[in-house]
Amino acid sequence: xxxxxxxxxxxxxxxxxxxxxxxxxxxxxxxxxxxxxxxxxxxxxxxxxxxxxxxxxxxxxxxxxxxxxxxxxxxxxxxxxxxxxxxxxxxxxxxxxxxxxxxxxxxxxxxxxxxxxxxxxxxxxxxxxxxxxxxxxxxxxxxxxxxxxxxxxxxxxxxxxxxxxxxxxxxxxxxxxxxxxxxxxxxxxxxxxxxxxxxxxxxxxxxxxxxxxxxxxxxxxxxxxxxxxxxxxxxxxxxxxxxxxxxxxxxxxxxxxxxxxxxxxxxxxxxxxxxxxxxxxxxxxxxxxxxxxxxxxxxxxxxxxxxxxxx
Amino acid sequence: xxxxxxxxxxxxxxxxxxxxxxxxxxxxxxxxxxxxxxxxxxxxxxxxxxxxxxxxxxxxxxxxxxxxxxxxxxxxxxxxxxxxxxxxxxxxxxxxxxxxxxxxxxxxxxxxxxxxxxxxxxxxxxxxxxxxxxxxxxxxxxxxxxxxxxxxxxxxxxxxxxxxxxxxxxxxxxxxxxxxxxxxxxxxxxxxxxxxxxxxxxxxxxxxxxxxxxxxxxxxxxxxxxxxxxxxxxxxxxxxxxxxxxxxxxxxxxxxxxxxxxxxxxxxxxxxxxxxxxxxxxxxxxxxxxxxxxxxxxxxxxxxxxxxxxx
Numbered sequence: 165x166x167x168x169x170x171x172x173x174x175x176x177x178x179x180x181x182x183x184x185x186x187x188x189x190x191x192x193x194x195x196x197x198x199x200x201x202x203x204x205x206x207x208x209x210x211x212x213x214x215x216x217x218x219x220x221x222x223x224x225x226x227x228x229x230x231x232x233x234x235x236x237x238x239x240x241x242x243x244x245x246x247x248x249x250x251x252x253x254x255x256x257x258x259x260x261x262x263x264x265x266x267x268x269x270x271x272x273x274x275x276x277x278x279x280x281x282x283x284x285x286x287x288x289x290x291x292x293x294x295x296x297x298x299x300x301x302x303x304x305x306x307x308x309x310x311x312x313x314x315x316x317x318x319x320x321x322x323x324x325x326x327x328x329x330x331x332x333x334x335x336x337x338x339x340x341x342x343x344x345x346x347x348x349x350x351x352x353x354x355x356x357x358x359x360x361x362x363x364x365x366x367x368x369x370x371x372x373x374x375x376x377x378x379x380x381x382x383x384x385x386x387x388x389x390x391x392x393x394x395x396x397x398x399x400x401x402x403x404x405x406x407x408x409x410x411x412x413x414x415x416x417x418x419x420x421x422x423x424x425x426x427x428x429x430x431x432x433x434x435x436x437x438x439x440x441x442x443x444x445x446x447x448x449x450x451x452x453x454x455x456x457x458x459x460x461x462x463x464x465x466x467x468x469x470x471x472x473x474x475x
Numbered sequence: 476x477x478x479x480x481x482x483x484x485x486x487x488x489x490x491x492x493x494x495x496x497x498x499x500x501x502x503x504x505x506x507x508x509x510x511x512x513x514x515x516x517x518x519x520x521x522x523x524x525x526x527x528x529x530x531x532x533x534x535x536x537x538x539x540x541x542x543x544x545x546x547x548x549x550x551x552x553x554x555x556x557x558x559x560x561x562x563x564x565x566x567x568x569x570x571x572x573x574x575x576x577x578x579x580x581x582x583x584x585x586x587x588x589x590x591x592x593x594x595x596x597x598x599x600x601x602x603x604x605x606x607x608x609x610x611x612x613x614x615x616x617x618x619x620x621x622x623x624x625x626x627x628x629x630x631x632x633x634x635x636x637x638x639x640x641x642x643x644x645x646x647x648x649x650x651x652x653x654x655x656x657x658x659x660x661x662x663x664x665x666x667x668x669x670x671x672x673x674x675x676x677x678x679x680x681x682x683x684x685x686x687x688x689x690x691x692x693x694x695x696x697x698x699x700x701x702x703x704x705x706x707x708x709x710x711x712x713x714x715x716x717x718x719x720x721x722x723x724x725x726x727x728x729x730x731x732x733x734x735x736x737x738x739x740x741x742x743x744x745x746x747x748x749x750x751x752x753x754x755x756x757x758x759x760x761x762x763x764x765x766x767x768x769x770x771x772x773x774x775x776x777x778x779x780x781x782x783x784x785x786x
Contacts (some may be wrong), residue, residue, distance in 0.1 A: 223603065272701045320771065345681045373773075374762055377771075390708040393583055462542075464684060
């Protein structure tokens with residue numbers, strides 16, 4: 165595990181050293197000393213200074229295009245963290261398993277979930293060539309995974325940061341994706357291998373981090389999350405919809421590489437292994453916009469959302 | 476500041492000592508020793524064992540009944556933390572200021588905000604007997620405030636817990652309400668006294684704790700938050716709605732003591748200064764439901780939502 169990757173470049177304006185947590189944020193104003201004449205960067209300034217190399221283009225083969233009647237959601241899968249689950253999800257998608265299935269649940273301040281409303285009944289849609297059970301991928305060995313560590317006191321993990329563009333927690337040689345807003349998970353029953361990707365959920369509330377290491381996360385929503393989060397909440401237990409009338413039909417889900425090139429979204433995601441991303445995090449940690457009277461000087465992993473741009 | 480109030484009673488089954496954070500959660504199973512034969516309590520068991528004295532009935536004079544065309548939201552004001560702002564909000568409500576105004580903003584993973592769409596224009600609705608500017612109440616002196624401290628490593632505050640039923644952070648003799656999901660805030664401009672309660676917001680996403688101590692919080696939604704959170708997101712900058720068509724009209728907002736007794740909601744909120752609440756927090760910290768394979772052993776302040784019951 166590394167702290168920030170060796171910086172190939174530093175923005176000229178980034179002259180503020182990373183302060184230890186308990187140094188009063190007031191010091192950031194530098195009290196007019198010559199040693200610290202540059203202003204700390206605002207997020208707007210960081211974004212403006214980004215270079216093309218600070219962005220990455222997700223592999224279209226890892227993008228889910230989820231089409232609902234009222235809009236589209238783009239989700240980036242995370243084969244680096246959940247290879248078996250992602251492979252099974254891709255099999256299901258290529259088999260057009262999800263087409264005309266439904267959003268089955270919206271529980272306020274928790275998750276939106278989709279799949280086969282008849283999954284537990286005789287008329288359940290068959291999984292075809294996909295597996296019925298998949299090994300849980302609740303965490304991985306930290307070996308070989310570079311974490312850009314965030315200087316944060318986290319309630320749930322000894323270390324937090326970003327790896328392969330996604331928020332992670334880590335301890336005792338393990339690393340796992342964290343249940344931040346917009347993360348995609350693989351619903352499961354009591355048996356840990358009962359999740360197979362035929363029912364998926366997205367976090368739509370305050371990060372339910374107690375789910376970390378208890379269920380497989382497999383990606384992150386990049387675009388269109390409002391098409392899930394603004395759905396009416398289900399009136400049944402746990403926010404499940406109680407009738408077909410309440411459910412939203414899934415028109416279809418496709419992988420980017422199944423879609424005609426002209427129909428693919430030209431989408432970039434900010435890299436998380438760059439000096440520019442460190443500047444971005446710094447700008448979210450010390451809020452120097454005029455509006456703030458107390459710039460905080462602290463940050464929590466799920467309040468850092470790697471920016472996305474659609475060209 | 477106290478840790479938990481002196482317990483007047485302990486549930487018989489609550490035989491598990493509070494473990495220090497770094498003791499592996501496995502130990503909770505007690506390894507079959509006689510010293511610790513009782514099972515840790517599930518949340519369901521804690522809720523089942525509650526007595527009437529574990530609940531409180533909010534003062535109807537502190538409840539906002541916010542009526543939208545599609546449903547009602549009940550909000551408890553927090554005069555103990557923001558007395559001047561709460562007083563001005565009450566003046567506005569008694570003057571029927573909000574009637575036929577609108578939800579003006581829904582920004583995904585952030586806030587829903589309401590007020591006068593024409594607030595910055597000539598035809599703005601006058602504030603009547605309410606004040607135009609109100610002193611900021613971003614934090615208070617911790618003197619005289621009893622905090623039921625939560626054993627959590629918090630990213631933003633040295634100490635977190637509950638006081639007067641609400642989530643708080645504390646350091647250096649200060650105490651402040653934390654921006655958890657469902658908290659009510661007093662929108663303001665750049666001037667710190669520019670918030671007056673004529674525009675209010677509710678947190679509808681991952682807790683934006685960087686707002687703590689930068690803006691006045693004045694209450695918490697007790698019921699009906701889904702009537703706010705499932706609204707379509709605004710398409711303008713910061714999630715503001717761009718036209719009257721997009722906005723939801725506020726039918727009216729009333730205080731509970733303005734409403735006929737038979738129309739008041741009979742609503743109870745779990746007290747946070749009891750042994751039962753400590754048990755509740757413990758049950759959310761160590762998740763022993765069968766589904767969990769890793770009971771976590773950790774908790775974050777905004778993942779503790781004091782339960783509400785409507786009779």
